[in-house]
Amino acid sequence: MSVRVEEVGDGTEWNELLAGSRGGSPFHRYEFLETCARHGDATVHPYVGYKGEEPIGLFPVLEARKGPFTAAFSPPPDLKVPYLGPAPLNAGKLKRGKRERRNRRFVEAVLDRVDREFGPRFVNVRTSPDYDDERPFVWAGYDATPRYTYVLDLTENVEDLRMALNSGVRKSVRERADGFEIAEADLGDVERIIEGAARRHAEKGADYNVTPSFVTDLHDALPDGMVRAHVCRHDGEFCGGEVSLEYDGTVYGWQSYGDLSRSVPVYDLMYWHIFRAAKERGCTAYDLLGANNPDLCRYKAKFSPELRKYQALNRATLDMKAAAKVYKRLR
Template structure:
């Protein structure tokens, strides 16, 4: 078995990491250095890229991690952060056509990564894998807890009109009758205003500060990583918005927001419907609608008949972390 070396990447190697993300099917925009460094720079997070190398110089896998020290007591590592649902380990696609060889290579890389992370002195480690990575046994076989999560893939190669429910049709009819239209409108102020109103309705603050979204809109403009679609009234008032990010053969429905004061149902349905038609015309294969883990969102998106897709996370906690977590739960 080939020896795999794991070490932290230096900034000059981030380009090599981004090439791995691009070449690996489960790699997403959330894995890229541009996206993750936005978190590091805006939120002052401790971000580390760990790379797995074969023969000293071939990058064959790795994982970005956010590291947090809690009051000098706990050292925690996680591959996720606010509005990053998955950004876990990646491995280079195997060139072998044999199932057993592919599994051997996966286990070889993940075992090396797991052992390395366990030597870093973390009190807890949480890794959430992208959809498409199914074999997490190198972790679960070695005492890590696992959990299944869900997203939805809407097939853009099928006729959308044949897939939508009666309720969605009714909602579309009502908003079209009211004159609502959709358009691409990459405007930060419009988006953040709608997002703020969405969270204000729940007495919450947006999950990330405005300056973070400023950087996202800069990336959209400079690197063409996605776009924003809005629903607006005949008077030109934006009442709902979707921020969609581009993948390899798909897109990711990353964030949606709406004005709760607009009472007419269907503004979101119109966004999804026209978005699906637009993406079809540009030959994307499917849209990853990230709404599978919240019941009311999952129930709503099922009106478009998407495919339910599982993905996985693994967690390792030491005794100190487990005890302090249990005490915190009792205290609160």
């Protein structure tokens, strides 16, 4: 039986289906997709695949037009969304062969519909670490590049988590720091965190298109507790913070900033507090969102996280390289 693909325009229906997927994330939430589309000047297509009447997968795709070029993204570009892509449904009890056939037919059906409906000149998909079979994309002519992230297991007891830290971080959290405070952030603090992250990227000559209004809109759109923020102060002065996302027991360390000129180890103390606070809320994992930059990896590895893989998948028409260059100039 062939796979039927439909767009679901009802956010409640989409989120209810998402709750049944092992590959879902906060980035798959309907409200998150709508907010990304609005801030990224794109159109979201929330595709659902059906075999008969049974839903077998979710695959949100965002359509973006720049001049004469049309592109398809999952996740959207420029908004620091690390992964999206397919989220299989009702596959847990299937045998290997049937699960693979279903995954292939679902992915092919969505990609065929994308090509028929808006014919993108290039397509970029980044899967989540929980999506473990990207071969249908490769068989469809996509280039696959492995990407990595770090995930910390929060089910360990606090003492085991502390002992797994790098010795320098252990020393920081053992000695702590006089006058250093961490608390839940309000929206004003969130704005300062995002502005600090923007300055840090500018210092490195890197693009940063996350805005305070984008984060505020996400906070307002998503359910309570899904967007969380912590602010750090030293002797009463703002010195950093983090905006995280929380979904199905996993915390995603999304955007952060720390004042490195301070006499206290802002990042060490901030992350240790956030790990423990997440554990106390009953969370089981913390995704550090990225293990692809050598400099950042040296720091993130100090927490002894697990290395996990996902895939960046790209496909285009023959003029992809030229189109990509023009797109970068126009965006």
